[in-house]
Amino acid sequence: MALFQSPTRSVPTIPQVPRHIAIIMDGNGRWAKQRYLPRIAGHQRGVETVREIVKACRELGIEYLTLFAFSSENWRRPADEVSFLMQLFLKMLEREVSKLHENDIRLKIIGDRNRFDANLNQRILDAEQLTAGNVSLTLTVAADYGGRWDIMQAMQKMLQARPDLVSGFNEEDLEAYLSMHYAPEPDLFIRTGGEQRISNFLLWQLAYTELYFTDTLWPAFDGEALKLAIQSYYARERRFGRTSEQVRSERMQDGKINA
Ligand code: IPE
Ligand code: IPE
Numbered sequence: 275m276a277l278f279q280s281p282t283r284s285v286p287t288i289p290q291v292p293r294h295i296a297i298i299m300d301g302n303g304r305w306a307k308q309r310y311l312p313r314i315a316g317h318q319r320g321v322e323t324v325r326e327i328v329k330a331c332r333e334l335g336i337e338y339l340t341l342f343a344f345s346s347e348n349w350r351r352p353a354d355e356v357s358f359l360m361q362l363f364l365k366m367l368e369r370e371v372s373k374l375h376e377n378d379i380r381l382k383i384i385g386d387r388n389r390f391d392a393n394l395n396q397r398i399l400d401a402e403q404l405t406a407g408n409v410s411l412t413l414t415v416a417a418d419y420g421g422r423w424d425i426m427q428a429m430q431k432m433l434q435a436r437p438d439l440v441s442g443f444n445e446e447d448l449e450a451y452l453s454m455h456y457a458p459e460p461d462l463f464i465r466t467g468g469e470q471r472i473s474n475f476l477l478w479q480l481a482y483t484e485l486y487f488t489d490t491l492w493p494a495f496d497g498e499a500l501k502l503a504i505q506s507y508y509a510r511e512r513r514f515g516r517t518s519e520q521v522r523s524e525r526m527q528d529g530k531i532n533a
């Protein structure tokens with residue numbers, strides 16, 4: 275039995291409040307450039323936005339928040355920027371994990387950890403272990419993550435564990451091995467910074483996610499901006515392949531709207 279409903283196998287129950295929000299935190303470099311600062315100043319300021327958004331999500335009762343921090347393709351950036359981002363990630367883990375734990379937040383890191391150094395990998399394991407039992411919010415940080423990598427590694431792991439599936443398998447079989455198997459698919463996707471693309475984020479899981487793009491640069495994004503995104507989500511009609519009439523009549527039967 276799958277843990278969560280898959281929108282391609284059956285019409286899922288739509289949550290009142292989005293259960294899972296996934297964000298591409300983009301625009302740090304441009305935020306810094308506008309202020310004649312080095313790009314790294316934008317990344318530093320971006321960390322403060324992370325704190326604010328985590329807090330806001332916890333207060334709003336969002337169950338899962340997933341943040342794209344570093345993509346498989348971000349290794350192509352200048353070496354000094356990459357090394358700054360790795361240092362920043364390590365510092366965040368050193369400084370913030372106890373606060374997350376105090377706030378009953380479970381931390382998960384998804385991505386290919388092979389290119390991280392041993393110290394960083396150990397910190398990641400410790401942080402995940404410490405916060406594993408927390409239930410108020412699951413905060414997932416995608417680092418050295420790529421949607422294609424995720425699907426490929428899942429297939430590899432699945433076939434290693436279940437060689438019998440080589441002759442045929444279904445979505446449910448594969449999903450158990452995807453990095454985010456512990457979470458429902460995102461209800462709302464937000465990308466800051468003005469670009470309108472997925473940049474190899476959660477390719478599998480975004481199949482029926484509502485997409486929201488804003489020009490606001492990540493360091494300038496805040497709790498109010500998050501609320502605007504959530505409001506826009508409420509105005510959407512999630513049809514999952516059905517017609518609008520079908521959706522409305524089902525909602526009327528459920529007593530969710532008046533005739
Ligand atoms: C997002 O901001 C942070 C990372 C990708 C690590 P950018 O660094 O991509 O900022 P822009 O897009 O150059 O403004
Ligand atoms: C996407 O941002 C990845 C993260 C925010 C971590 P990029 O700035 O790297 O995306 P592209 O290169 O503009 O698509």
Ligand code: MG
Nearest residue numbers: 300301302467
């Ligand atoms: Mg960018």
